[in-house]
Amino acid sequence: MTGYGRGEVTSQGIRFVVEIKTVNHRFQELVLRLPQGWMSVEEAVKKVVQPVVRRGRADVFVHVEGVGKPPCSLSVDWGLVDLIVQSATEMAPRYGIKTPPTAAELLQLPGVLKIEETRFDPQALEEPLLEAVGLACKALATMRKREGEALYRDLVDRSENLKRYGNEIRERAPQVIQAFRERLERRMEEWLEREAGWMDRITGEAALFADKADIEEELTRLGSHIDQLGVVLLHSNEPIGRQLDFLLQEMNREVNTIGSKANDAKIGAFVVECKSELEKMREQVQNIE
Template sequence: MLMSMTGFGRGESSDKIHNFNVEIKSLNHRYNDIIIKMPKHINYMEENIKRLIKKNIKRGRIEVYIDLEYVDDNNIDVKVDIPLALAYKEALERMANTLNINEKITINHIVRMPEIVKTERKKDDENEIWLCLKEALEEALDNLIDMRSKEGNQLAYDIKEKALNIKNMVREIEERAPLVVVEYKEKLEDRVEELLNNEYELDESRLANEVVFFADKSSVDEEIVRLYSHIDQLTECLNSNESVGRKLDFLVQEMNREINTIGSKSSDIAISRLVVEVKSEIEKIREQIQNVE
């Protein structure tokens, strides 16, 4: 099944302490590039997250947004730096005496000072928080993969249609190619007879050699065989369950190379027109596979 590289998925999970909301967005990219944005105090989960994503997604830029809320405030520790508070109190009293200010130093003055009161999260149970996060992450991945799969099916259908069009046009080139040699021979005979004006006998052997040389020079049999092979391989890739984006890209490059060779070898107008149409279809496929995993 062909997979697109673009998609979006959302997941949510909760336990007695944690409430996770996860959003995953995937975009086109040559490699598997994962960007994670989450609360700093759970950064140690990054490798677990990447490992799970890479298991399911082989290619694309993956942006992960993780939001964590705590269900209640029992997980918060409040710490007061008493030595620092005493130092602030003494400093404020010295300043008041020096400036002849008769205002009494109160708790309100001290708690406003930096670093006096700190709130910290109690240490999370790493296994517990991972199990909760994993549930939300897997739900988001399932939704993302479902969207990528649906878009992939549409891409596969479109590419197959274009590949069939190319195959039909290559078949027309294959049928037309032998006729080009016959027409060349007839034109050559007519031209030679016109120039000789029936005063000299036509040298059939030299004429045959010229036709053979032209036929060999303009032969596109090998290119056509390889084109058929590339088209068949491309179609097989579209039905694969593996990540085939890079292979498709290579096949399209090879198809383009073969049709360019055919175009350079042929001086026939009909074949030249078909070459242009084939190149146009190949370019459309190339644009489509930029979005394939």
Template sequence: MVTSMTGYGRDVTTFHKAKITVEIRSVNHRFLDISTKIPRSLLFLEDKIKKTIQSFFHRGRLDIFISMEGEGVIQQELVVNWGLLDQFVTSLNNIKEQYDLKGEIPVDMVTTVDGLLTVQEVEQGHDEMKESILNAITIACEQVYEMRIQEGSELHSELDTRLGIIQDIVKNLGERRETVIIEYRERIRKRILEYTKDEFVNEESRVLQEIALLAEKGDITEEVLRLNSHVSQFRDTLNNGGAIGRKLDFITQEMHREANTIGSKSNDPQISEWVVALKSEIEKIKEQVQNVE
């Protein structure tokens, strides 16, 4: 089974009077890259969220968005630093006595002292909230996974079609190979005859040996064999499924290298035409493979 790296999932859950929305977007990436954009009050869940994501996916960039509406999941309370307040009031009274000052200490003066009054978050139903959010993450992941599977099935079909075209081209190259060698040898022989005439007769054996060596340099037998091997490896890997994207990318690079070698070796117009078509199909496969997990 082939899995793509593109998908989207969304789930909405409620906790107390708050509505929590979870969204996950997945695109292609060389590795597994997880990015979270969540409220500050939920940062304690970040590691748990990433572990949940890792249990579903091996590759791809996944962006996780969590938003909250309504009354906050984390409520707030005002906390008085009584120790600091005692010191503050005592110090003011001492100043009054020391300098014989009159008047009362105004209440609003208390608010001017840093650290005397602070706002703290109060967690309510911490475990229930964690379970609710992680469950929403799981549901969104399942949706992403399902979308990746669906697109992966389409990718499999498209790659298989392209591979069939490549296989036909390689077959044509293999069949044309022997004819090209014979034609190449004959062209070289005629060219030598034009320039050497009688000398060719006296050195025929050695000249024919040189012709054979020159023809060998244009032989594409090994490249055709390797291309057939790469096509078989690609198809086997495709059918095995799993996290195969990197392996398919490597095989595609090897196929492209063999195509380039054939193009540089051969002077035959028909082979050159097939090589152009071959490289075009390989490029299309390479582009599609980038989205295979």
């Protein structure tokens, strides 16, 4: 499920900013982007995020910066400067150089000025960092909950559509059998002489067609799967994405069987509508843990 959460904590003059972005993915995948030198706290951060993002890809961005402190420190290699100045002093009379090197010129020489980034101790600062991670997870969960409520309403609405199409198909099915019987009677009347037993033949053919075209069992299973989906959506407190995906696969199988057995244009139209709803539901389920 897509989402975003941000957490910020300031402690000991250091600001921790954690951002978590999640996108749809069939499995759990955590990608941490920590500052250089902070790999020692990677597992601790994962332990906080993993229970919140059980399915999908989560990108975790951790920023650490000093508050009121320079981002780096500068130092001069005085030993090197002494050597340079000494060499310059010796060179002056030999080459007739009257002006000694200035401080600005010395600072431009390689190695004279050392720049070091401000470093922090990750182990000593793990607690406030994890606090920021927890805040980001909480914000992420709040956003994902809102999205989940919208997904729930959408899946319930589409489930109701499937029930309605199923009822339409169940109502239409006997009419298909009767229509086949009537067509068979007309053909028999046109091409066969009336003789003893012709009605029995019609009855037998109609019964055979009815048996092949019987979709009551598939409709019953489809209805059962729809009811199960509703129960899972309403009552489960565990990750349900894979369970919903399985139920939708089973529904799709029943709908395909109904379409192949019914041999009727109107039922075929309802089957197309069912498959369209199922496809949209499967797309939505990919967003659910």
